[in-house]
Amino acid sequence: MLNQIHHGDCIVGMNTMPEGAVDLAFADPPFNIGYDYDVYDDTRARHDYLDWSRAWIGTVHRALKPDGTFWLAIGDEYAAELKLISQEVGFHCRSWVIWYYTFGVNCKAKFSRSHAHLFHFVKDPTQFTFRSDLLENRIPSARQLVYADKRANSVGRLPDDTWILRPQDLVDCLTPGEDTWYFPRVAGTFKERAGFHGCQMPEQLLGRIIKYCSNEGDTVLDPFSGSATTLAVAKKLGRQFLGFDLSPEYIQRGRDRLANCRVGDLLDGAAEPAVSAPTTPPKGTRKGKLTTITATEAATQAEALSTEQRFEKGLVEAFAKSSQGYSLDRLVTDPDLNREFVDHCRKLGLPGDARLWNWKLFNYRKAGKLSSVPTTQRTQISWQDCDQFLFASEIALAKMIADGSESLDAILCDPEQATQFDQIAKSFCPGLTPFQYRWGALMLRKESKSARARADVLRSIAPAKLSSAKPLADAKWTDYPDEAGLYLVLGANDRDKLYVGGSLNLRQRLKHQFSGQPLRTWKRESADLRVRFFTAEPNTPELLAYQCLLIREHKPKLNVRDIAV
Template sequence: MALQKNSIHQGDCIESLKKVSKESVDLVFADPPFNIGYKYDVYDDAKQTDDYLSWSREWIRGVHRILKPNGTFWLAIGDEYAAELKIEAKKAGFHCRSWVIWYYTFGVNCVNGFSRSHTHLFHFVKDQTDFTFNRLHPHVRVKSARQLVYADSRANPNGRLPDNTWIIRPQDAPESFTPNHDTWYFARVAGTFKEREGFHGCQMPEQLLARIIRVSSHPQDLVVDPFGGSGTTLCVAKKLGRQWIGFELSDDYTNYIEHRLDGTNVGDPIDGPENPIKSAPTTAKGKRRKKPFDDDTEKAVIAAYKQAGCGYPADYLLCDIELNADFVSECRKRCNGGSAYLWNHFLLNLRKNNKLPRATKRPGRINSMQMDTYGFASEVAWRLLAIDYRRTLDDILCSPEFAAEFDRLAAEFGPRDVSVTSLDYRRAAQSIRKRSKNARVTSAKQFSQWFRKTRKLRRVDIEECLNAEFEIPGVFVLCSDNYGIYAGESENIRVRVQQVRENPKWQGLEPNSILYEPNDGSLATKYALKSALVRRESTLLNCQLLVHNSEFPT
């Protein structure tokens, strides 16, 4: 790819799209000028119809060229040209999966017509049978009536997919504009909103972009916005751990976007209201939520654990797919249904309250050799899901769907020459959680001198690390230019770097150098030094417990 990733590029979108490698992009979101005479900085928004359609045809074809065969294209457009651009997209080779209406009731007031109160959002794909649609993503799904009205603890905790009308009605939200309704509510970014950037009059809400990016891409996928505008697409992509490229015609807007991106960090919360307005009748002052578990349920779950757990600890049962499936099946038989997430979480609560029988089988601890072989992949997968799902490790492992996504990510970043099971990856993540907490404490005592960059680290080109002299134990930071991607520990730095060089997912992060410090201490010692380097370099893909006492620091 000729253009640098994770950058906003000033220039015409049609010419800029030509610089992007063919079939290299996972998701494009485009919010082009609507051709309604809006006063932009430098763009003419009052073209003749034929000129506007010709221009649109050209950039849409450019989008089709850069998207991967399984890529996705979302287009936001007003009434005037919605049908025409849908046809142009079809001519370019796209298939329309959904025609979504984003509706806001404090829209543009019209003197001689009905007020403008909605925008069209087209969901296009290149291949109707092969495209990304993360239907189980927790921030894409919404509460069901069974959850909202009946307060039924047995309802699917993942909710359901939303409708294709996304609504904001401020009269329904007396205290705030809240987006995650079972009919989609997204606040238009009004001038009084804290989220408002101020330099661009057509700013999309972050919550809306977050839903689109989450449902149509995976962590570290590449997202492109041909019309940078206020920079919201790029900021949300960055927050959600995606790679991104943006184009913007205006020099001033480009500078504003760069400033906004500089103040945005991977893992930052999505701006805008988060709590749903319940579309179903409220139960707050009427029907009270029942106590989810009575004593009989507790006894039944303990019995299911005894029956299906084979004597293993609860943490191990979460990691073993077959044992966990048997446990959930037993719970459903004894308790008349319920989701896997529900029963797994209840099992952990029982363990934390010392109500489970003592385990009779103790699986061996994940040792330093195993951690060196595949632990790094578990850490990266956990971090990416934490960014994307905003869920703890326990939440991830309690949900078979979330855990399967964790397995997929770990396998993508894991070793190519070793067979690693889902049980291995999941148990390694649990081990990393414990080791990281201990390392954070030890780091402050033994390696605080590394917290500041006044203490110099050795830096070498990544190709040099393949030499025999780097067959040494130590701690390293994988870098893309001056940006820290991942801090790792290894008994053989050369071997680990070789794994990175041979893995397409790692190469997609464009690593080109490492910072390193030799260390022949124990795994605990290396982890403590690693904790110091994560704090120092603010690396992207490391467990947050290495630095903070919470998986989601504020």
């Protein structure tokens, strides 16, 4: 049942699922306001709608694990009733979030509607997933940003309970941490719009819910899948998913949407949409040094300036001063540049630590906030240069992820994790700089999307044909071709698949990878190493595409699966 959208009534469908199988359910049911769906009739009698709501909410309760979470999106008409029903069914309300949206409906005889309600319920108020420690779920506190108070928690704070009216009334709209969430609705002209469902939710909104309330690998359920937004976001974020809908057409289109996204893809839309909304900051409130303002000035500024904005300004300044014209990727992977950046942040009195500052820079880049700092210097490392150490970068990344690191970005942002990554890479391929190992991993990730696409083509026109396995101990290096190719490293038996690599020169790669110190490292993986190989064109994109194919087929433990699948 998992990782699919099912056709049919969600109550019937959920009742066929085992009880307690789901970690997180998100439901955006019809609001009973006469909306024109293609199959469902959104004009039920009031009591009928409420009875039906009680039935499906009860079924969601049944489907959830004892520590499961339920988010409900609902309009004004039935928000109060559905909150009460959910509580009667057995849920406990943790947050009542207002989703403020632009492009709302203009009304004539009442205030124009620009919000919906998002209820955050849990089954057990003593046991539920809320990933408040995850760095990307934290926001800097006012104590950190405005007062530069060293006692402040360096990893920021949890979101506030704050109500905000319209973006025009705000200094800089909503920061991502408030509990009134400002995401534009997915209007008809937006790139994100899948183009077939009038109620499509923004991916960023679902992203926040899924990141806070579930872990990677958890199961996410959407009883009213519609255009499959919840399921697509769950897939991108590495969760399992399942959904239901009555409409065959929505289901078909939803399936196409799911087929076109992969684990690790970026979510559509701006992570911090306030960037593009109208803002009216009071004049003259942007100046002043963080560390020298008086308490009264600080209080005045606190009213006028968003704390996040002050932090952002300092961080972008530190980036501009330390990057020497290089890209953010270079700044984060190059320990010398990064040290300089961290020193600048400290001099500016920015709260937090290297991990938070690096991470925030990645977020700012995604939101287009680093465009004021042009990249004038290119980092020039060719695939040929990388050929001798790329495998070490990949294996180090795979090992770190198997050990609990969240992602390459999380490793690079955290100096402690990055050092650990360097040490692993060095044990497989000594003699390179930390920057080279880290940059290799970034190059692999950058190329992975096109490698996956090429792999799909190669699979049908020129499938890989590996030689039979030969023990390394029995082989001479001249047994391996002095040309480009792919290889699979096996342990003592055929099920013991360790690593798939590609190189512009198989003989040199294998010699380099399995002599001296690296061989001792490999022996810790398996005492009896064997290798299968085949030759290919000396063309890195093609080698990477074949590597993807072989990773998909063999699932070796020291490759990074996300790069291939």
